[in-house]
Amino acid sequence: MTDLMGSISGVDLGITPGPSKTSGVPTTDVPQKGKDFTSDQEVRWCPGCGDYVILNTIRNFLPELGLKRENMVFVSGIGCSSRFPYYLETYGFHSIHGRAPTIATGLTLARDDLSVWVVTGDGDALSIGGNHLIHALRRNMNITILLFNNRIYGLTKGQYSPTSEVGKVTKSTPMGSLDTPFNPVSLALGAEATFVGRALDSDRAGLTAVLRGAAEHRGAAIVEILQDCPIFNDGSFDVLRKDGAEERVIRVTQGEPITFGADGEYCVVRSGFGLDVAKTADVAAEDIVVHDATIADPAYSFALSRLSDQNLEHTVMGIFRQVSRPTYNDQARAQVASARETIPNDTAALQSLLRGRDTWTV
Template sequence: MTGLLGQELGLTPLGGLDGIPRTDTPQKAKDFTSDQEVRWCPGCGDYVILAAVRSLLPELGIRRENIVFVSGIGCSSRFPYYLDTYGVHSIHGRAPTLATGLAVTRPDLSVWVVTGDGDALSIGGNHLVHTLRRNVNMRILLFNNRIYGLTKGQFSPTSELGKVTKSTPAGSVDAPFNTMSLALGAEATFVARALDSDREGLKEVLRAAARHRGTAFVEILQDCPIFNDGSFDVLRKDEAPAHLIRLRHGEPIVFGVDDELCVVQRGFGLRVERRVDVDPSDIVVHDAYTDDPEYVYALSRLSDQDLTYTVVGIVRQVTRTTYDDAARDQIARARETEAADLQALLAGDNTWTVS
């Protein structure tokens, strides 16, 4: 699927790594490890994510000086210090804004944003949704631990109803964001989710995000052992098979112990049913490349009377012209067709003199 804007401008979408200088020198994870001491709380899920990113970057085969990580404010936002690439520790919620400027002006960079549920979805909510809508060529890694960790345990925009925290001693009355539904509603071209404890699944998602051209949104469910310990235990322990749905493009959506559960389409929506009760041909085969927004939105909100299901893997991966490609093309066309005359602009018909 190529966006209408791209068709009008005659642009052809490229791969996420196209135009970025490559290296012929073999790289290892240690080549992307800075000399800074990693300082997160013991047991924090951020350690696993950092290790996964460090092991992924050598696979991309691009020069370290052509990679930049931009972060906002929060525990996750210390990320750029621990990578031997370029990095920007920016201001609260505004990392996508700085990253947009880099993506537009420096097409030779692989741009990454590291943010948290508080940083991205509270003060940074406006910046996040418009970056997704514009489809700027960057990767956004949202670390979701359902709590404010850096400021010592206040509820966040993803904390569950009734959550007791230092700022909600009687329980939160805020309805939390469904982050995946939010990203899909903003027309993100790449939407995925992973668990910090599933390193292989996390790397698989990150690998695809790195190669996607456009805004790749990856939510990573991670534990805060100090202020929200065990927030995702239901997805890790014995109960996990009944709650966790792993998506793979082109494969039937089945899950549970011995794959006894499946996803089927009923009417205009999706439902979870027992496989023994349905015809095999009714089981939904996951299509990450579909341009059907209703299907992927329904996947992000699977639930029944008793359970809420969590999908992990790549939910959506489609192609649309990126904002930065379109902006650079527009500037190039203007330079070809219009003479730059600053004086004529200043003294033109759109100016007047106040006496």
């Protein structure tokens, strides 16, 4: 994984070091543990829900950041995943359907001393919240978005969602869904997100690695977390966990050739303007794609995301894109500071605006 100094295991990548996502957020000298981030609220999800393992993973990861808990905020929308703020001993905001990125945008702009996280689901983020999500990514707001994807509406009892596969039989589609599902990673890359990752709920090591990268990245970071809904969509990702999963899951690591399979018998190669899967024995070593999430043009990352289809035949896990771009936060603060320096501190300009020709009395 690329660290903040632009290296992989000591190898210089030529990436200019920059401020981390938490630059300006107060730190603590008191050692923290997962239990320090555990609230006194009873965790109430269905038995077997993937949210449990995600919550435990995040609780155990947060101490790594070394931040004061009172300077961390988790904002959620509506859905099963959106109960998250109740279960963390940080500040939290259980907001309204699809609007968590909007509220997080205002919060991170107003308070640069906060670490702001968004917890959302595939329905909350990609249906009613679609516009709010893509514009938070486009603006490169300094927030971390965790998108829990169980490919179903769980809280409202099992309707198909924007990520459900074609032909999905649910209460709202008894003859099968006709909608082509979103690929959340492709969508995020199309919105010019500067950090995009994907992980599986039950893969604690893989999820922690992606979370670590997202938490360090200054700018909009989004992590799609594939998770199980045992009540309304049980086993939807079992093919990525059980026998044969090694032939479906493609784990990417910065600076390393992309191979997978029990013995690395498959690999990723370039094919026209995109990427494809081939047998390692059939291609030259130099033809195997070496993963580089730091490429400025998102075309490579997008092509990588298209290897993942609705049937989960090949599903890429890891960090797809990690590039540096000025954040809206930093540019807005610089603009305000510039205005304060150059504009006289009087009310003449405001009065001129209020009494000008662009206002009228009704």
